[in-house]
Amino acid sequence: MLSTKTVLLGASRRPALRRALVGTPVTRQVVQRFVAGETLPEALAVVRRLTGEGIAVTLDHLGEGVTDPADARASRDAYLALLDGLAPLELGTDAEVSVKLSAFGQALPGGQDLALELVRPVVERAAAIGTTVTLDMEESATVDSTLAVLAELRRDHPATGAVLQSALRRTEDDARALAVPGSRVRLVKGAYDEPASVAFRDRRDVDAAYARCLGVLMRGPGYPMVGSHDPAMVGLAQRLAAEYGRAPDSWEVQMLHGIRLDEQRRLAASGTRVRAYVPYGVDWYGYFVRRLAERPANLRFFLRALVSR
């Protein structure tokens, strides 16, 4: 039987559903819970609020899967404008950015080179204002290409970050390869629907793999970023940090904007470094559907809003 996640993520690729959902006021109302706004000033207002509360941010200008090189160049320009907007706030690495290479043309013919060419100036501008870029991870078919772009970028900017998904069978090996000095790795469970040939399909296997990969990263000399809302994973990270004598500024917990804010505040107040992933922009559809797909409670919240109108 197909899971809700499979059905939702499959439906997310259908243009008719996209048009129907994007048009409704209810969708917009629910989207506001997960997305900081459609414009840069709205996103910067959230940055000021969260950093004022001691929560660092990584900003995502929403967009993915571009099929036109002009859109890929527009993604680069949006990130350059974002970094220009962050510069006067002088937040350093407390405000970094996350990019999806598919928004930089990765899926186009010759797309890996194009994505590298377009993301490089973003990484350079980030370095110029004292901050970093993290490359989000998308479908499993893009992992080799994304890690190849990462390796190129890390030659000049070794603090460029990567994301690894514990759902993928290959990830423990990738974690070992990336557990090197200066390397920043966000470990997540994985938000995409992947076949059993490359991914664990059972939640318990994904969690067990997360724990193993976390062990590899926390033992290593890099900077682990624990991307999870799961109290079991955050608790494990804290225990491993204590066991390996990690300083509080040598790792961090990351959660999505609008999810478990009280826990983000509690962790930050207790001395754990916390960063919120803050998406903004008009192209929120793919991001929104992944949030509905990964948690039944999010889907129920959306359906309740629909029927209560």
Ligand code: FDA
């Ligand atoms: P999971 O959904 O497995 O839930 C486990 C437990 O956590 C729940 O039982 C509950 O106790 C608690 N929990 C979860 N959500 C909660 C909520 N809303 N309220 C209360 N409790 C909750 N994916 C990807 O493929 N590529 C990427 O680049 C990224 N990037 C990314 C950045 C950041 C900062 C985060 C946090 C996540 C991502 N992801 C991602 C998404 C990730 O792969 C995954 O889909 C989600 O984080 C959901 O998995 P969790 O580990 O958070 O908990």
